[in-house]
Every structure is written in C-alpha cells, then in structure tokens.
Amino acid sequence: FPSVNAGWQISNEPFMDPVKNTISNLKLKASYGILGNQNVTSYQYETTYFNYPVAYGFNNILYGGAGTTQSNPDITWERAATFNVGVDFGFFNDKLYGSFNYFNKVTSDILQHPTDVPSLFGAALPDENVAKVRDQGWELELTYTLKTGKVTQSFSGNVSDNHNKVLKLTGNSTQQIYNEDVFQLIRQVGSPITEYYGYKTNGYYQNQADLDHYPKPVGAVVGLGDVKFKDLNNDGKIDDNDKTQLGDPFPRYTFGFTYRIAYGGFDLSAFIQGVGKRNEFLRGELVEPFQANYGATLYDHQTDFWTPQNTDARFPRLAIAGSASNTNNWQHGSDLFEFNAAYARLKNLTIGYTIPAKFVAKAGIKKARIYLTGQNLVTLTKLKFVDPELTEFGNNVGFTSSTSARSYLLPVFYGAGIDLSFQ
Numbered sequence: 001f002p003s004v005n006a007g008w009q010i011s012n013e014p015f016m017d018p019v020k021n022t023i024s025n026l027k028l029k030a031s032y033g034i035l036g037n038q039n040v041t042s043y044q045y046e047t048t049y050f051n052y053p054v055a056y057g058f059n060n061i062l063y064g065g066a067g068t069t070q071s072n073p074d075i076t077w078e079r080a081a082t083f084n085v086g087v088d089f090g091f092f093n094d095k096l097y098g099s100f101n102y103f104n105k106v107t108s109d110i111l112q113h114p115t116d117v118p119s120l121f122g123a124a125l126p127d128e129n130v131a132k133v134r135d136q137g138w139e140l141e142l143t144y145t146l147k148t149g150k151v152t153q154s155f156s157g158n159v160s161d162n163h164n165k166v167l168k169l170t171g172n173s174t175q176q177i178y179n180e181d182v183f184q185l186i187r188q189v190g191s192p193i194t195e196y197y198g199y200k201t202n203g204y205y206q207n208q209a210d211l212d213h214y215p216k217p218v219g220a221v222v223g224l225g226d227v228k229f230k231d232l233n234n235d236g237k238i239d240d241n242d243k244t245q246l247g248d249p250f251p252r253y254t255f256g257f258t259y260r261i262a263y264g265g266f267d268l269s270a271f272i273q274g275v276g277k278r279n280e281f282l283r284g285e286l287v288e289p290f291q292a293n294y295g296a297t298l299y300d301h302q303t304d305f306w307t308p309q310n311t312d313a314r315f316p317r318l319a320i321a322g323s324a325s326n327t328n329n330w331q332h333g334s335d336l337f338e339f340n341a342a343y344a345r346l347k348n349l350t351i352g353y354t355i356p357a358k359f360v361a362k363a364g365i366k367k368a369r370i371y372l373t374g375q376n377l378v379t380l381t382k383l384k385f386v387d388p389e390l391t392e393f394g395n396n397v398g399f400t401s402s403t404s405a406r407s408y409l410l411p412v413f414y415g416a417g418i419d420l421s422f423q
Helices: 014-022 206-214 324-330 355-364
Strands: 003-010 023-037 049-058 063-066 078-091 096-112 130-146 151-168 175-180 183-190 194-197 200-202 227-228 244-247 252-263 266-277 280-281 338-340 345-357 366-383 412-423
Touching: 014 130, 130 280, 183 244, 206 252, 355 366
Parallel strands: none
Antiparallel strands: 003 023, 023 078, 049 063, 078 096, 096 130, 130 151, 151 252, 175 183, 183 194, 194 244, 200 227, 252 266, 266 345, 280 338, 345 366, 366 412
16 A cells, blocks of 8 residues: 655754754654455355245145345445554653654445335345445554663553544435434434434423423423423424434543553552543443332432432432333433443552562572552542443444443452563
C-alpha cells in the first residue's frame, strides 16, 4: 500500500547545540492504504444448496428435500481506506519522549441485507455492498524518566479517543431501528453506527397537578412516583414520535498510566487503566427491583426508590410486575436504564526485591528476585453493582443473546513469586 514517512535529524553544527540539547528526536510520519475484509460469509456470490430434513408431506409421510439460497454474483469485499498522520518526539536526550497519531478510516461496500424488499417476495435476499462508515480518532503517548541519585523513576501515560459515523445505509434508508427487549437501537446516517433509542425521562409524577396535566403514554395509568417522559414534539401525549437517540455505547477517552520506581534492589510498578466517558444501558433483575418476579430480589443499590419522603430518588416507586405502574416505568425503553460506566482501575501493582548477587552466587544463581503482586485491586466508578467493562455488544456491534447485567464478578488476585536466573 502507498505510504509516506518523513523524518528530521538535528544537524551537528555547533550553533545547533542548544536545539539538540532540547529536541533529541523529531519524526513526522504519514501513511495511506486500502485493505479488504475477507471476514464475511463464504460463497455469497453463488447459489448454494442445503438439505431440508422435512420439506413436505405426501400420503401422510414426511419427505426431505433440497433448498437453495439466494446469491449475489456482484458481491465484493468490504474496503477500508485508512489515512494516518503522526509525530514521534523526544526532548532532553529522550528523558521525555512520546508520540501523537491521528487516523481517519472510511469503510465502504459494507455488506448488509436489503431492507426495502416487499415481504411478499417470500425469501431472504443476499447481502449487498451498500453501507459506508467513517472512524476517526487519535492517540497520545508520553514517557518521562527521572534519575535522582540511586532512585530511577518513570512515568508513562497514554490517552486515545475514537468515534464513528454512518455515512450510508442500505437502499434509500436513512435510519434503521432494531427492537432489543424494552429499549431499541437505531442506526442513522450522520450518527454513530449504533445508538440507544427510546424516551427521555423527566423526573417523576410528584403531585396531583402532575397527574392531571403532564402528558402520559397513550393508554397508561400512572400514579405518584411513576416516571414522566419528555413530550419532545409537544403534542400533549407520549408515543413513538417522542422517541429519540439516547447516546451510544462506545467508550471515549480510553487511558492508561504506568509508574515505575527502583532504588537499590527494590522496585515497584503500578498500572492504572480506564475509560473517561461511556454510557451503558442495562436491564434485568440487577436493575429493576423484583424484575418480573424473576428473582424476587431487591438489591442494596436498588433501595434508592421514590417515596413521599424520597422524591429525588434514582428509581421510581416500587410496583409489582404486571401493574400499570410497573408497565409505565419499566416496559418503556428510556434513559432510566442508562448508567455512567466511566472508570479508573488499579489493574496491577507489583513490589519486588532483588537479592544481592553475593548472597546467591554460591548456589549457582545469577539473579534472584522475589515479589508480591496484585491485580484489579481498586476500581473507581459510579457503576458499583457490575463490572463497568461489561458490554452487551459483540465484536460486530450487534447485541448478544442477553442485555441483562449478568456476568461473573471481577476477580481480585493476590500473588507472590520468585524469579531465578542461573549462571
């Protein structure tokens, strides 16, 4: 693929010494390439046959038969055109060094099922190269090394951001809406590839005036402590015309930080990673109290529910499954299910000591280091009842089989060890 790289080297002329002592490395770089995606279903370009164990009945006997799939002989690979530009730099003899990179990737000819086909056609059409998506992002990395006497320290950090936008969908469609349990997903030209879709909440019905005058979902019976939804089109009722984008699930401002220090034979390293911004929609028994009587459980984090004495609660009033109140509050997809999944986590902490060589040399040991280590020791997040790294999406940005907050608890690990190098 075509690429361009440019670099700059400091001259050895004496008058350049002040610059050399400050800027020890500077390299500009850029590249452009087009890559095909072969990770698609095989043989879509030709008709294939498969066996029907039970295709039809004749004379009260079931018979098998053959079926065919629709083909698309004009199908091609998806194409990703990526442009990268960046700079590597170093200062003060590389005591401080790092890099900054920006990328812009446009993926075209994305395979999608046609959506503008009459249902009376009676068969599923093959994928077509129709959709187009843009991904843009950047990454910054910095490392600083500090030596003071016998102490050596290093500080390394990185932060990156990535966002995407749908440029084209199948046929003449400008949006696609998918039903996913109580809330929906939307894909819309000009917006991220997948967004949550539903109602915006507007607090709770707090008094009789709210019950008498505030718009309600069509056919709903509500009471004090039930959720109010925003009437976005101001027509005096809550219906599908009031649904809107509620945010996307993609993490923003992913970051990491590593600190190392060494003194004598002692060393310590700590690694912190996290996400600066992320919206996550969760449902199920860990979100809705007594969810459809599935678990008949009220968890500690669900106890902040509306009462006349707690009108600014996180959750609406308690109501039994199947009641009008429960239907209004929990069966309408809204940002009631939205949680802040930003977090910072002490992913790893290791403390070690290297035994002086004179104490282990007689045993034929060149180097001996003992250490203590821990993983996932501390997590700072507002989302306390599940791992904030949990996601309901698969690698293809499609929902998995469940949108409930069900996962194994994040393990906290403590360990000790010894590293030996023999002569």
